[in-house]
Amino acid sequence: MSAALTYTSYLHLEELLRLQQPKSRGPEHDEMLFIIIHQVYELWFKELLHEIDYLQTLLDGQDLSRGLHTLRRMLTILKTVVSQIDILETMTPLEFNSFRGFLESASGFQSFQFRELEFALGYKRPGILNHFQDTPFYGGLEARFHAGSLWDTFLKFLHAAGFSMPPEELARDVTQPVAPSPGVQAALLRVYREDPPLSRLCERLIDLDEGLQEWRYRHVKMVERTIGGKSGTGGSPGARYLQTTLQPFFPDLWAIRTDL
Numbered sequence: 072m073s074a075a076l077t078y079t080s081y082l083h084l085e086e087l088l089r090l091q092q093p094k095s096r097g098p099e100h101d102e103m104l105f106i107i108i109h110q111v112y113e114l115w116f117k118e119l120l121h122e123i124d125y126l127q128t129l130l131d132g133q134d135l136s137r138g139l140h141t142l143r144r145m146l147t148i149l150k151t152v153v154s155q156i157d158i159l160e161t162m163t164p165l166e167f168n169s170f171r172g173f174l175e176s177a178s179g180f181q182s183f184q185f186r187e188l189e190f191a192l193g194y195k196r197p198g199i200l201n202h203f204q205d206t207p208f209y210g211g212l213e214a215r216f217h218a219g220s221l222w223d224t225f226l227k228f229l230h231a232a233g234f235s236m237p238p239e240e241l242a243r244d245v246t247q248p249v250a251p252s253p254g255v256q257a258a259l260l261r262v263y264r265e266d267p268p269l270s271r272l273c274e275r276l277i278d279l280d281e282g283l284q285e286w287r288y289r290h291v292k293m294v295e296r297t298i299g300g301k302s303g304t305g306g307s308p309g310a311r312y313l314q315t316t317l318q319p320f321f322p323d324l325w326a327i328r329t330d331l
Contacts, residue, residue: 095170101162102170108159109179115152116184119145123191123221130228135268142275149282156289160296167297183208192283192320193220193249219245222321225276226255232269234258251322259327273324280320287317 079085090110093102122145129138179185183206186199195216203209223245230236237254263270319325 093170094173099166099170101166102173104158104162105167105170108155111155112152113182113184115148116182116188119148120184120187120191122148123188127219127221127224130224133228133231135272139272139275142272142279146275146278146282149279149286153282153286153289156286156293160293162297164297164299171298183212186212187215190215190218191220193222194320195220195246195248197246216246220249222249225272229258229262229269232266234262234266234269249320249322251326255323256327256330259323260330263327263331276321277324280324283320284317291317 074080091103091106093099093106095102122141126138126141126145129141181202183203186203189195189199190212197216200209200212200216203212223243226236226240230241236258237252240252240255259273262273
């Protein structure tokens with residue numbers, strides 16, 4: 072007879088609470104915070120991927136109401152993700168440097184779930200796959216790379232709702248990054264002028280894009296605040312590289328603002 076399910080067994084708390092293993096000698100007090108924050112980030116990335124997959128299923132089924140609800144949840148999660156940076160910024164540069172050397176080649180650049188998140192939102196770069204070639208995560212990343220993004224699903228949703236999209240955009244190579252399209256922008260302007268419920272979906276996607284850019288920006292400033300212009304752990308370019316990522320995921324939704 073199996074043991075009764077409890078709070079501890081359901082959440083696997085014994086295993087979970089053993090996963091924080093500092094590398095520094097002592098260990099240094101602030102390394103525990105650093106580990107927990109990043110483990111929590113990865114859990115939120117997992118949940119965001121879970122919600123994006125669900126949102127694409129809803130849009131494929133033309134379920135606008137539940138799609139908007141799912142986006143609202145994702146936006147609320149993003150607020151939490153951004154606010155975690157406030158906690159990290161309670162750690163001074165000296166406190167971070169007290170254990171930084173023990174991180175060796177470990178770097179946030181190696182977060183395969185964040186790369187999956189980028190792919191799911193349409194930011195496709197084949198070179199990213201090379202960094203995961205010999206890891207257990209390559210298969211999942213490759214599948215995301217070759218799958219249609221949330222943006223592709225969104226365009227098909229609008230097309231099915233009566234707002235014709237350019238054929239070349241509906242049949243585009245989904246392994247390429249999303250690029251601005253005058254034809255898509257013309258259709259989006261029609262959506263805003265003729266269909267208020269669908270325009271709310273567009274605005275929630277803008278909120279999602281803005282939330283992701285806010286997280287990236289706050290991440291850049293946190294890195295600059297903590298290590299300045301130094302290279303990141305593992306030899307990554309640090310803040311210089313992160314600054315290059317401050318680009319929108321859905322450029323057409325930003326481009327039409329001038330014409331509304």
